[in-house]
Amino acid sequence: MSLPAHAHEALQAFTACPGWEQRARLLMQWGERLEPLDEAERIPANQVQGCESSVWLIAEQRDGHWHFRAASDARLLRGLLAVLLARVQGLSGEDLAQVDVADWFGQLGLARQLSPSRSNGMNAVLQRMRELTAP
Amino acid sequence: MNLHSPWRADFPALSLFEAQGQTYLDSAATAQKPQALIDALTGYYTSGVANVHRAQHPPAERVTRLYEEARQQVARWLNAASPAQIVFTRGTTEALNLLAYGLEHRLQPGDEIIVSALEHHANLLPWQQLALRSEAQLVVLPLDSRGEIELEAATRLIGPRTRILAVSQLSNVLGRWQPVEALVRLARAQGALTVVDGAQASVHGRHDLQALGCDFYAFSAHKLYGPDGVGVLYGRDGCLDLLKPWQFGGEMVRRADFHSADFHAAPMGLEAGTPPISGVIGLRASLDYLASLDAQAVRRHEQALLEHLVAGLSVREGIRLLGEPQTALASFVVDDVHHADLAQLLGEQGIAVRGGNHCAMPLMQRLGVPGAIRVSLGLYNNGDDLARFFSALDQALEILR
Numbered sequence: 001m002s003l004p005a006h007a008h009e010a011l012q013a014f015t016a017c018p019g020w021e022q023r024a025r026l027l028m029q030w031g032e033r034l035e036p037l038d039e040a041e042r043i044p045a046n047q048v049q050g051c052e053s054s055v056w057l058i059a060e061q062r063d064g065h066w067h068f069r070a071a072s073d074a075r076l077l078r079g080l081l082a083v084l085l086a087r088v089q090g091l092s093g094e095d096l097a098q099v100d101v102a103d104w105f106g107q108l109g110l111a112r113q114l115s116p117s118r119s120n121g122m123n124a125v126l127q128r129m130r131e132l133t134a135p
Numbered sequence: 136m137n138l139h140s141p142w143r144a145d146f147p148a149l150s151l152f153e154a155q156g157q158t159y160l161d162s163a164a165t166a167q168k169p170q171a172l173i174d175a176l177t178g179y180y181t182s183g184v185a186n187v188h189r190a191q192h193p194p195a196e197r198v199t200r201l202y203e204e205a206r207q208q209v210a211r212w213l214n215a216a217s218p219a220q221i222v223f224t225r226g227t228t229e230a231l232n233l234l235a236y237g238l239e240h241r242l243q244p245g246d247e248i249i250v251s252a253l254e255h256h257a258n259l260l261p262w263q264q265l266a267l268r269s270e271a272q273l274v275v276l277p278l279d280s281r282g283e284i285e286l287e288a289a290t291r292l293i294g295p296r297t298r299i300l301a302v303s304q305l306s307n308v309l310g311r312w313q314p315v316e317a318l319v320r321l322a323r324a325q326g327a328l329t330v331v332d333g334a335q336a337s338v339h340g341r342h343d344l345q346a347l348g349c350d351f352y353a354f355s356a357h358k359l360y361g362p363d364g365v366g367v368l369y370g371r372d373g374c375l376d377l378l379k380p381w382q383f384g385g386e387m388v389r390r391a392d393f394h395s396a397d398f399h400a401a402p403m404g405l406e407a408g409t410p411p412i413s414g415v416i417g418l419r420a421s422l423d424y425l426a427s428l429d430a431q432a433v434r435r436h437e438q439a440l441l442e443h444l445v446a447g448l449s450v451r452e453g454i455r456l457l458g459e460p461q462t463a464l465a466s467f468v469v470d471d472v473h474h475a476d477l478a479q480l481l482g483e484q485g486i487a488v489r490g491g492n493h494c495a496m497p498l499m500q501r502l503g504v505p506g507a508i509r510v511s512l513g514l515y516n517n518g519d520d521l522a523r524f525f526s527a528l529d530q531a532l533e534i535l536r
Contacts, residue, residue: 020483024534052491052506053475073505074475075535 006086007104014083014108023109027079034082037071048128051121053077059132065090066133070125080113080122088129096133101126138439138518142428145169146515156485158523163307163335163464163511164489165357168421172361175420179413186409188386202412205419206402212422213352214343215369222368222375222402223410227334228257230353230368231301233405234330235261237378238299241328244270246298249322251276251284251313252501253306256494258332262301271298276318278501282309282458286317293318297327304336308493308509310441310460312336319348328374334358338513339462340434350374356414360513361421365414368405375401382407433514437463440512440521447525451532457507464511466493472535474506480531481508486524 003011010030017023037046037056048055053074060067068089070081087104088096105111105122113122143149148167152159159167179201185194187202203218210218224230242248248262252275266273274292276284284302293300300322304315319329329349336342337354344352350371357363370378380387380398384407390397398404444465448454453470460466469477478490489509492499499506510524 020480021530021534024480024483028534053473054505074473076476076479 004086004090006089010083010086011107014110017109024076027083028075029079030082030086031075031078034071034078034085035069037069041069042071048121048124050124050127051077053121055081055121055125057081057125057128057132059129061093064092066093066096068129077121080110081125083108083110084122084125093133093135138436138443138521140436140515140517142433143515143517145171145424147173149515157487158485158520158527159487160510160512160516160520160524161487161489162338162513162516163358163509165363166338166360166513167515168362169360169424171424172417172421176362176413176417179416184412187412188403198412201416201419202410205415208419208422209367212341212426213367213369214341214345216345216372219402220370220372220375222370222405223415224353224366224368225364225411226357226366227332227353227355228366230366231258231330231332232261233368233378233381234301234351234353235265236381237405238328239265239269240379241377242269242271242298245296246271247274247294247296248272249274249276249289249293249297249300249302249327251302252278253282253284253309253313253495253498254301254303255307255332255334256496257334258301258303258330259495259497262299272296275497276302278309278458280458282306282311282460284313284318286314286321289318289321293321293325293327295325297322297325299328299330301330301332303332303334304342305333305339305462306458307335307464308466308495308498308507309458310462310464310466310511311458312461315349316347323348328377335464339437341430344369344371356418356421359418359421360425362411362414362417364411365418367418370401375405378405380404380407384408386410428514437512437514440516440518441465443518443521444510444512444524447521451528457502457504463513464509466507466509468504468507469532472532474504474508476535477508477528477531480534481524481527484527484530486527488524 042056046056046058048057053072055072058069068085072078102114105114146167146169183194185198187199206218206221209221248266248271250262263273277288279285305312315331322329330351331349333352333354338359352369354367356365387398387404387407388396389399448467454467457466474490481488491506
């Protein structure tokens with residue numbers, strides 16, 4: 001399975017990052033790319049439980065491919081959501097199940113964002129994504 | 136200003152952190168440990184362990200003596216009238232839950248339990264759930280803008296139906312001392328039992344519990360430079376006897392057959408199962424260490440650090456302190472910056488502070504903020520720690536704004 005175009009772009013950008021500062025700035029730039037959510041969609045039913053920050057995640061199937069939209073009130077988290085979506089956007093359920101998200105974040109130099117002590121909620125987002133896309 | 140800590144070298148983790156580029160400013164969550172405690176734990180484990188209170192062999196006698204000496208030392212530390220007023224628990228949370236279950240039999244529907252708006256979940260949820268179980272009312276004392284419980288409102292709200300008052304002595308979010316002596320007097324005048332959560336306060340200065348006059352006092356060893364897994368519940372004379380046992384098992388039972396049992400009086404009757412023996416012995420070592428320090432010098436040092444911290448936060452644009460902190464910690468929010476973003480970028484720079492709701496979600500709702508950054512200090516922190524924090528803060532804010 002080849003990497004989606006946006007994922008390829010993310011990989012190039014993040015692996016070229018020399019330090020935390022540039023990585024933070026890059027994350028915030030990627031966060032701006034998230035498709036916006038309407039106020040009407042920012043409802044508890046779409047909210048990811050278990051995040052210290054507010055996070056919303058919506059999953060829709062279009063012609064057998066998953067389409068995700070996500071939002072958060074924290075900017076770095078928006079960036080993390082964006083690079084996650086870059087990897088999984090448009091995949092079939094089968095391909096989605098094959099994605100090793102931990103490995104993906106590791107490749108980007110963001111592995112620490114998935115560590116269990118993190119309260120940023122990326123683990124909760126992944127759990128929610130699995131629930132929403134469960135066959 | 137001299138912000139050198141003469142006690143820093145007593146804590147081996149601090150030099151390790153320094154070598155790793157880590158700056159520890161999260162002591163209100165848990166404190167680093169002095170060498171004296173580490174030596175005591177090593178000594179206990181290498182000298183041969185035994186269970187307490189049961190066996191007749193010499194190792195058990197030795198360990199039981201150490202365990203009971205620790206109880207005496209805790210009693211001295213708190214100026215309790217007797218070691219029998221000290222129950223060892225697994226922490227403040229367990230001590231408060233023990234109270235909430237042990238006192239349940241004294242509550243009737245319509246009775247009132249009073250807490251304050253600044254309580255940590257550990258001193259809120261046990262009472263909230265007790266109120267739900269017993270159809271009692273949970274009454275919440277309001278705070279003034281400095282972060283102090285309003286005594287005027289307390290005078291109105293503490294009444295003849297009040298059975299229990301449970302308040303923190305020092306807020307884990309606002310760093311402000313609470314008027315617990317006055318609150319205890321108000322509650323006692325109405326015949327209510329008084330509970331003081333000393334999880335934060337016990338670390339900053341010794342408190343004379345007979346002078347404080349509360350019926351119960353709880354704290355955790357791990358915040359007091361002691362081991363984790365150990366807490367203390369103090370009960371004024373006779374007060375522990377009001378508590379029904381809530382955990383059953385070995386140690387606490389005097390006589391049992393298949394269908395009934397009698398239990399020891401407190402404190403033994405409230406210490407079911409094998410207690411955290413090593414931790415209790417370790418706590419004693421931490422208290423011995425703290426007792427050997429110049430308490431005035433420690434207090435002055437912590438005050439100087441806090442003043443420096445508050446002054447540095449105050450001169451930075453867009454930073455708002457929560458309340459008016461008095462001791463060892465300060466929480467703040469920054470205009471247009473999410474606390475999670477700031478916490479993450481401070482973490483990237485090796486600054487260990489806490490971002491979030493600090494186990495006080497209702498307080499955060501009351502203050503109208505989703506979360507805050509808390510910087511908390513221990514006696515081992517120094518001016519360099521704060522300089523590194525401020526430099527990292529400026530760097531993070533430059534990126535985020």
